[in-house]
Amino acid sequence: xxxxxxxxxxxxxxxxxxxxxxxxxxxxxxxxxxxxxxxxxxxxxxxxxxxxxxxxxxxxxxxxxxxxxxxxxxxxxxxxxxxxxxxxxxxxxxxxxxxxxxxxxxxxxxxxxxxxxxxxxxxxxxxxxxxxxxxxxxxxxxxxxxxxxxxxxxxxxxxxxxxxxxxxxxxxxxxxxxxxxxxxxxxxxxxxxxxxxxxxxxxxxxxxxxxxxxxxxxxxxxxxxxxxxxxxxxxxxxxxxxxx
Amino acid sequence: xxxxxxxxxxxxxxxxxxxxxxxxxxxxxxxxxxxxxxxxxxxxxxxxxxxxxxxxxxxxxxxxxxxxxxxxxxxxxxxxxxxxxxxxxxxxxxxxxxxxxxxxxxxxxxxxxxxxxxxxxxxxxxxxxxxxxxxxxxxxxxxxxxxxxxxxxxxxxxxxxxxxxxxxxxxxxxxxxxxxxxxxxxxxxxxxxxxxxxxxxxxxxxxxxxxxxxxxxxxxxxxxxxxxxxxxxxxxxxxxxxxxxxxxxxxxxxxxxxxxxxxxxxxxxxxxxxxxxxxxxxxxxxxxxxxxxxxxxxxxxxxxxxxxxxxxxxxxxxxxxxxxxxxxxxxxxxxxxxxxxxxxxxxxxxxxxxxxxxxxxxxxxxxxxxxxxxxxxxxxxxxxxxxxxxxx
Amino acid sequence: xxxxxxxxxxxxxxxxxxxxxxxxxxxxxxxxxxxxxxxxxxxxxxxxxxxxxxxxxxxxxxxxxxxxxxxxxxxxxxxxxxxxxxxxxxxxxxxxxxxxxxxxxxxxxxxxxxxxxxxxxxxxxxxxxxxxxxxxxxxxxxxxxxxxxxxxxxxxxxxxxxxxx
Numbered sequence: 001x002x003x004x005x006x007x008x009x010x011x012x013x014x015x016x017x018x019x020x021x022x023x024x025x026x027x028x029x030x031x032x033x034x035x036x037x038x039x040x041x042x043x044x045x046x047x048x049x050x051x052x053x054x055x056x057x058x059x060x061x062x063x064x065x066x067x068x069x070x071x072x073x074x075x076x077x078x079x080x081x082x083x084x085x086x087x088x089x090x091x092x093x094x095x096x097x098x099x100x101x102x103x104x105x106x107x108x109x110x111x112x113x114x115x116x117x118x119x120x121x122x123x124x125x126x127x128x129x130x131x132x133x134x135x136x137x138x139x140x141x142x143x144x145x146x147x148x149x150x151x152x153x154x155x156x157x158x159x160x161x162x163x164x165x166x167x168x169x170x171x172x173x174x175x176x177x178x179x180x181x182x183x184x185x186x187x188x189x190x191x192x193x194x195x196x197x198x199x200x201x202x203x204x205x206x207x208x209x210x211x212x213x214x215x216x217x218x219x220x221x222x223x224x225x226x227x228x229x230x231x232x233x234x235x236x237x238x239x240x241x242x243x244x
Numbered sequence: 245x246x247x248x249x250x251x252x253x254x255x256x257x258x259x260x261x262x263x264x265x266x267x268x269x270x271x272x273x274x275x276x277x278x279x280x281x282x283x284x285x286x287x288x289x290x291x292x293x294x295x296x297x298x299x300x301x302x303x304x305x306x307x308x309x310x311x312x313x314x315x316x317x318x319x320x321x322x323x324x325x326x327x328x329x330x331x332x333x334x335x336x337x338x339x340x341x342x343x344x345x346x347x348x349x350x351x352x353x354x355x356x357x358x359x360x361x362x363x364x365x366x367x368x369x370x371x372x373x374x375x376x377x378x379x380x381x382x383x384x385x386x387x388x389x390x391x392x393x394x395x396x397x398x399x400x401x402x403x404x405x406x407x408x409x410x411x412x413x414x415x416x417x418x419x420x421x422x423x424x425x426x427x428x429x430x431x432x433x434x435x436x437x438x439x440x441x442x443x444x445x446x447x448x449x450x451x452x453x454x455x456x457x458x459x460x461x462x463x464x465x466x467x468x469x470x471x472x473x474x475x476x477x478x479x480x481x482x483x484x485x486x487x488x489x490x491x492x493x494x495x496x497x498x499x500x501x502x503x504x505x506x507x508x509x510x511x512x513x514x515x516x517x518x519x520x521x522x523x524x525x526x527x528x529x530x531x532x533x534x535x536x537x538x539x540x541x542x543x544x545x546x547x548x549x550x551x552x553x554x555x556x557x558x559x560x561x562x563x564x565x566x567x568x569x570x571x572x573x574x575x576x577x578x579x580x581x582x583x584x585x586x587x588x589x590x591x592x593x594x595x596x597x598x599x600x601x602x603x604x605x606x607x608x609x610x611x612x613x614x615x616x617x618x619x620x621x622x623x624x625x626x627x628x629x630x631x632x633x634x635x636x
Numbered sequence: 637x638x639x640x641x642x643x644x645x646x647x648x649x650x651x652x653x654x655x656x657x658x659x660x661x662x663x664x665x666x667x668x669x670x671x672x673x674x675x676x677x678x679x680x681x682x683x684x685x686x687x688x689x690x691x692x693x694x695x696x697x698x699x700x701x702x703x704x705x706x707x708x709x710x711x712x713x714x715x716x717x718x719x720x721x722x723x724x725x726x727x728x729x730x731x732x733x734x735x736x737x738x739x740x741x742x743x744x745x746x747x748x749x750x751x752x753x754x755x756x757x758x759x760x761x762x763x764x765x766x767x768x769x770x771x772x773x774x775x776x777x778x779x780x781x782x783x784x785x786x787x788x789x790x791x792x793x794x795x796x797x798x799x800x801x
Contacts, residue, residue: 035683050758052751054722061726062692070254076757085505089251089585102756110757115253124429130339131327135678145682148669150327151320153260154338160429162253162582166260171320181689190726193693196718196751197762228428244583330664333677350656355649362645385652387645394642401646 033184038139039206040178041233042189043215044114046240048199051076051112056096058194062179069165070094071176072116072191078108079242087242113236113243114200116191117142117163117176118224121231125155125164134173140205140233141180146172160228178202205233250586259578259590262598263571264314267606269420269442270570271311274610276417276443277450278304279353279409284480286406292476298360298623299461300454305353306613307453312345314606317597337423348416352409358383359402361621363390379620417446424573431506432513432577437495444488449566451481452559457614459556465624471548475541478555482538485562489531492569509584517579517587522572530565534558693721694731702734706783713784713794714763723747723782744776 051074059065059072074095078088088108092099095112102110119142126134126142133149136142149172156164156173167174179189187193188202203212215221215237222239223232236243248257282300284290316322329346332339358365366388369380418439424430425438455477462469499507514522537554540546546554575590593599674680699720700707710716721727729737745767754764765771771779779787781794788794 047759050751050762051755054750058693058721058726068254068257073254075251078757086585089583091251091254094254098750098753099755099757101753104754104756106756110755111759112757124427127335128338128427130333130336130341131324132331132333132672132677132679133327135676135682137683138675143682143686145679145685147685148324148327148679148682149321150324152315152318152338153320154336154423156255156260157578158427158429160582162256165255165258166320177686180683180686182691182693182695184687185691187691187693187695190693193695193719194722196715196722198717244585326667329660330668331672331677350653358649385645385648387648389641389645391642394645397643397646 033186035138037206038183038204040140040183041119041203041205041212041235042116042178042192043201043203043212043221044116044234044236045199045201046111046113046236046238048197049074049112049114050197050199051095051099052196053095053098054194054196055114055191055200056094058190059176060096062182062190063177065174066168069168069174071163071174072114074099075113075115076110077113077240077242078110079240080108084242109240111238111240113239114191115161115163115224116234117178118161118230118232118234119176119178121233122229124158124160124228124230128154128158130154137180141178141183142175143177143180144173144175146170146174149173160225160230203233203235247589247591248586249588250581251583252581252586252588253583256578256581257588259575259588261574261578262318262590263575263592263600263603264318264598264606266567266570266574267603268311268314268318269417269574270449270567271307271314271606271610272417272420273442273446273566273570274450274453275304275307275311275348276413277447277452278307278454279413279450280447281451281454281477281480283406283410283413286403287410290476292472293480295470295473296454296458296477298621299458301353301357301360302617302621302623303454303457303610303614304450305349305357306610306617308345308349308353309613310606310610313609314603315341317602317606337419337426340419344412344416344419348409348412352405352412356402356405356409357621359398359405362398363395364621366390414443417443424577429582430577431504432510432580433573435495437491438573441488441491441495444484444491445566445569448481448485448488448562451477451484452562452566455481455555456559456563459552461618469552471551474552474555478538478541478551478558481558481562482535482542485531485535485538489535506584509580513576513580513587517589518572518576521568522576526565526568526572530561530568534561534565691728692726694726694728696720698731699727709781709783713781713786715783715785744782745773748776748780748782 053074055072056070056074059070063071065071072094073091075089075091076095076099078090080087090099099112119136119140121136121140123136123142126136129135130152131148131150133146134142134144134155146167151166151171151173153166153173156166164173164175166172179187179191182189183202189200192200192202201212204210205212212235216235219237221235221237223235224239224243225232278300281293282297282304285293285297316325319325328339328342332342362384365380365383367390369377369384369388372380421439421442424433424442425435427433455474458477459469459474499510534557537558541551541554578588579590580587595601669679669681671680671682672678675683696719703720706720710718723742724739727737727739730739749767752764754766758764776782779794785794
């Protein structure tokens with residue numbers, strides 16, 4: 001809770017940008033946004049996630065995500081003590097409407113894992129794009145130029161985390177933009193805005209005052225599939241070894 | 245969510261690479277294989293396979309013209325495919341396709357065929373009438389010089405082109421393997437052996453295709469099949485197929501013995517969803533049977549008729565086996581979750597843009613291309629083409 | 637001269653090859669978007685285009701600029717860090733012109749249960765109730781003010797219960 005209060009204070013000056021700049025405009029139109037001043041990531045705190053699905057719904061509304069595909073989703077893990085590597089995982093409709101209740105005293109250890117694009121700094125997806133339609137922006141966000149994408153789906157195959165899909169109507173690659181249209185206007189992402197417990201926090205690694213730095217110093221934080229060496233920037237607190 | 249067992253990441257439930265992407269490495273493989281066979285005669289001076297030389301070149305061209313079509317049909321935005329040429333991304337294996345393809349088509353295959361047929365083209369441009377005369381005239385590029393010395397130069401240049409062509413054919417197909425082999429995200433694909441396995445299976449399938457086409461065309465022309473030729477072709481097919489099979493088994497044994505984090509998931513997949521296409525079709529029917537039959541032709545004395553039948557059966561089975569291998573790689577690589585916790589199902593559509601009918605059409609289309617090419621540039625020596633009509 | 641004559645056809649083929657390459661380069665210079673390569677191997681203008689997408693969630697600050705009373709109530713209670721739109725949904729249209737749309741009143745029976753229905757999968761410290769046992773169909777806001785839900789021990793109700801307007 002302490003973290004979100006501090007983050008709230010830091011976001012305040014950025015959000016003080018006049019509303020008209022927030023409503024519309026490119027980074028150039030937002031007077032105090034410089035791409036070179038930012039390096040975006042995300043902090044996801046598994047110990048805080050309650051599996052309500054608010055983030056999934058918010059993302060779908062904010063970004064017009066088509067049904068059945070997900071820019072972010074929540075998984076519920078059920079890990080047995082004696083077989084750590086084969087947990088039982090569910091994510092009904094991406095966790096959009098929450099999860100069935102688990103009765104007290106049920107066997108195994110349950111926890112929720114929100115998933116999204118890791119905005120890798122050595123991203124395997126942008127590496128394989130044949131035409132340069134997907135790229136890492138100068139402020140560290142993996143984006144898709146949907147007017148340039150061929151829809152070959154090579155990037156979808158290259159993502160180890162299953163974060164990309166081919167948009168069923170647009171026929172181009174689609175994925176989390178880290179709400180680029182929001183963070184460049186001083187707002188936080190839709191999923192962070194809608195998360196009731198502060199389990200997801202937008203992080204600017206280039207901002208020395210961002211609470212992420214203090215958090216990383218005082219917690220044991222991990223990224224997903226570290227063996228993939230993707231330079232993932234979605235940092236997980238309380239990540240269990242069984243999570244894939 | 246039907247067809248899902250266990251847990252798939254929600255975006256993985258749909259398969260993004262369809263049967264057309266199965267077809268694409270299959271067809272480029274046939275190109276590479278047919279060209280390697282042609283180069284045997286040209287570069288390595290294997291005289292026995294000479295009757296298949298021109299046919300192999302034309303087969304390679306026919307399949308090469310077909311190769312980009314499945315890709316185009318699969319793209320979400322085929323009208324943007326020119327971007328592959330204009331802004332190729334240096335770190336993308338796929339971006340190479342455009343350039344390797346054009347290089348192979350124009351600088352190697354078309355040039356070599358043109359050099360080899362130049363005498364015939366010039367003669368036909370003088371003997372044919374009407375529209376065909378114009379077509380052949382254009383193909384001469386306005387040069388009627390078929391003097392002894394110019395043809396000798398063509399022969400030398402052609403040899404060099406073939407020499408360049410062999411690594412180009414390896415490149416064309418090796419990179420297709422690399423597209424899959426270089427993805428660390430997918431343990432079913434990620435393997436440095438992938439390009440090598442693709443090349444050897446390509447050579448086996450290309451040689452098998454030329455063998456079948458040679459036997460069929462010779463039958464249709466009511467001529468005698470050159471047994472010395474097909475025996476030699478079958479021998480090469482046998483040895484290359486042994487290499488291919490050994491490499492694939494090496495890959496398999498390595499995976500089983502190493503048994504890394506993905507093994508349990510992949511092993512389960514091979515024993516269930518891929519059981520028929522991999523174990524039964526690719527390995528038992530498509531590989532072991534032809535290897536045994538071809539082995540018999542090498543060690544035992546078998547009558548001519550029986551040998552011909554064995555070659556037809558083996559070639560057909562090898563073609564099926566290699567197609568099954570492509571299927572197992574492309575579709576198999578998308579059936580399991582990258583979380584290793586579940587499996588999805590591929591439902592092949594029938595009449596959609598990426599459906600079965602289109603796939604069958606695209607497999608037959610190169611035969612039509614070949615038919616046109618055989619009419620335009622007959623590979624067999626024509627008696628009526630007389631040197632006397634030469635220009636100077 | 638006759639030496640050249642016998643290789644002339646090769647130069648014609650090579651000429652065709654070069655002509656195609658030149659034509660390719662000319663077309664390429666026209667077709668490749670101007671901003672391509674501005675920051676890297678992609679269309680630089682795409683960044684601005686993506687940043688210009690309209691927003692749907694107005695953000696906490698936009699709500700706070702008018703609804704100061706609610707923010708004050710909220711700041712005192714357990715929902716201090718729950719942003720307005722976490723429950724009320726995306727309201728950028730309302731924020732840019734309050735008369736353009738009025739947010740609908742929420743059904744607390746659905747809304748509260750989403751987070752507070754008991755499940756052993758949830759973190760232990762998170763307040764959870766079994767909806768059927770806890771309220772038996774009585775709307776949550778009869779006892780709890782959603783903006784500051786703690787029940788005061790003296791009154792048995794939370795601060796200004798039913799405060800949601």
